[in-house]
Amino acid sequence: MGERIIVAGASLGGLRAAEQLRSAGWDGEITVVGEEAHPPYNRPPLSKEVLAAPGTPEEALASLTFRPKRNATGIQWRLGTRITGSNLAAGTLTLEDGEELGFNGLVVATGLRPRRVQAPGPLAGRFILRTLDDALALHAALVPGARVSVIGSGFIGCETAATAASLGCEVTLVEGRTGPMERPLGSALSRGVRALLTGRGIDCRRGVSVIRYRGTESCTGLELSDGTLLHADVVVEAVGSMANTEWLEGNDLDLGDGVECDRHLRVLTAAGQPVPGVVAVGDIARYPDVRNALPARRVEHWATPSDTAKIAAPALVAAINGLPPAEAAAPLPTFWTDIFGTRINGIGSPAHARETRVLEGNPAHPQAGVAMGYYRDNTLIGVVNAGLPASRNLHYRQLVLDAGVLVTT
Amino acid sequence: MAQITVDRKLCDNHGQCAIASPKVFSMNDEGILKYEETFDDALLDEVEEAIDVCPVQAIFVKD
Numbered sequence: 001m002g003e004r005i006i007v008a009g010a011s012l013g014g015l016r017a018a019e020q021l022r023s024a025g026w027d028g029e030i031t032v033v034g035e036e037a038h039p040p041y042n043r044p045p046l047s048k049e050v051l052a053a054p055g056t057p058e059e060a061l062a063s064l065t066f067r068p069k070r071n072a073t074g075i076q077w078r079l080g081t082r083i084t085g086s087n088l089a090a091g092t093l094t095l096e097d098g099e100e101l102g103f104n105g106l107v108v109a110t111g112l113r114p115r116r117v118q119a120p121g122p123l124a125g126r127f128i129l130r131t132l133d134d135a136l137a138l139h140a141a142l143v144p145g146a147r148v149s150v151i152g153s154g155f156i157g158c159e160t161a162a163t164a165a166s167l168g169c170e171v172t173l174v175e176g177r178t179g180p181m182e183r184p185l186g187s188a189l190s191r192g193v194r195a196l197l198t199g200r201g202i203d204c205r206r207g208v209s210v211i212r213y214r215g216t217e218s219c220t221g222l223e224l225s226d227g228t229l230l231h232a233d234v235v236v237e238a239v240g241s242m243a244n245t246e247w248l249e250g251n252d253l254d255l256g257d258g259v260e261c262d263r264h265l266r267v268l269t270a271a272g273q274p275v276p277g278v279v280a281v282g283d284i285a286r287y288p289d290v291r292n293a294l295p296a297r298r299v300e301h302w303a304t305p306s307d308t309a310k311i312a313a314p315a316l317v318a319a320i321n322g323l324p325p326a327e328a329a330a331p332l333p334t335f336w337t338d339i340f341g342t343r344i345n346g347i348g349s350p351a352h353a354r355e356t357r358v359l360e361g362n363p364a365h366p367q368a369g370v371a372m373g374y375y376r377d378n379t380l381i382g383v384v385n386a387g388l389p390a391s392r393n394l395h396y397r398q399l400v401l402d403a404g405v406l407v408t409t
Numbered sequence: 410m411a412q413i414t415v416d417r418k419l420c421d422n423h424g425q426c427a428i429a430s431p432k433v434f435s436m437n438d439e440g441i442l443k444y445e446e447t448f449d450d451a452l453l454d455e456v457e458e459a460i461d462v463c464p465v466q467a468i469f470v471k472d
Contacts, residue, residue, distance in 0.1 A: 303462065
């Protein structure tokens with residue numbers, strides 16, 4: 001076998017990893033193995049533009065497919081191929097048809113899949129939203145007048161509820177334990193987002209969860225923890241995600257929540273030692289928060305695959321060449337969402353704040369322009385702004401960068 | 410000199426390009442993108458970074 005790096009996963013993380021391996025000087029073979037049949041494509045529009053008006057499946061895919069970097073040459077793509085197992089010590093992967101692929105280096109980029117609601121009742125008629133195929137299937141069900149229940153009020157749940165309402169559906173949002181986007185935004189701005197949603201006719205149900213689905217063959221409604229019954233033609237489950245780590249079992253890794261890594265994105269054994277020649281990229285990677293000296297966590301934002309690929313790829317090439325990794329960058333997390341035309345931008349780690357202060361505007365009216373500062377031990381660790389021009393976002397980003405403490409132990 | 414173009418139908422004024430490549434991209438006070446269509450080849454790496462971080466993939470290199 002020649003020199004080969006396998007990239008497991010062919011979404012944005014897999015693409016960026018392959019590109020960054022070339023940028024890091026790897027001129028051996030690169031094989032990207034992906035379970036979906038589609039080439040890497042952009043997911044944020046799936047809950048917004050694509051869900052609202054996808055066109056034909058071919059048009060939708062064409063509008064979403066990433067253009068690879070010009071140096072990303074000689075990459076072999078094995079799409080529609082599921083990895084079922086691995087032996088990291090031996091340097092082999094097993095594919096679902098039994099074929100074994102050997103590698104010198106491995107990038108773990110198999111990402112997440114949606115978590116499902118654990119409640120009894122029929123499975124048919126319950127949608128999730130992660131892939132293009134999911135979005136196309138859900139779009140077909142979002143006909144005007146349809147009664148739609150969205151379970152879960154994170155980014156995907158709120159965006160999906162807003163898109164369904166804009167398509168003329170009657171939408172109920174079952175918020176769950178926390179309010180709309182409350183974990184990343186905090187309670188004050190979460191209430192403002194709820195006002196945005198209810199202002200456009202969405203029925204927000206606070207502090208309740210689904211305990212049972214109704215219907216015999218297909219789901220026709222749901223029963224909430226407060227005893228309420230909701231009729232539903234369409235149910236969307238947006239209750240978080242689980243890491244696709246099953247194929248890594250049996251390698252003595254810590255797979256408790258994604259794949260545990262060090263700050264160079266090198267995958268660690270359960271005892272905390274780097275596995276030779278294995279790194280992880282994207283939202284499957286649980287890595288230390290160097291900026292805020294917080295324990296390792298996964299980051300499910302759009303920029304994470306690109307940020308982590310830039311660290312992981314050079315570390316992997318160095319390891320294969322018997323060299324130590326270069327000093328790792330400390331990416332500043334960022335996220336955004338659009339709710340009925342109001343853009344919400346997050347910078348840093350607002351979810352880890354102990355205190356929140358209003359920097360400008362009023363969080364009750366995010367569409368009129370607001371910025372909130374998120375503090376930990378009096379240090380600004382994040383800002384969320386909404387309804388403001390992008391120039392203000394750049395300003396607040398600089399504030400977070402200037403306040404940030406880098407811990408480099 | 411290298412050349413780029415931004416598809417204004419796609420551009421959503423996120424401003425990520427102005428972070429990645431501030432010499433080529435900037436946002437005015439209304440939050441609308443301004444950019445240089447031609448730039449020095451020395452900036453090619455950071456312009457490629459701007460292309461990568463554009464959430465709507467609206468930036469194109471002209472050949």
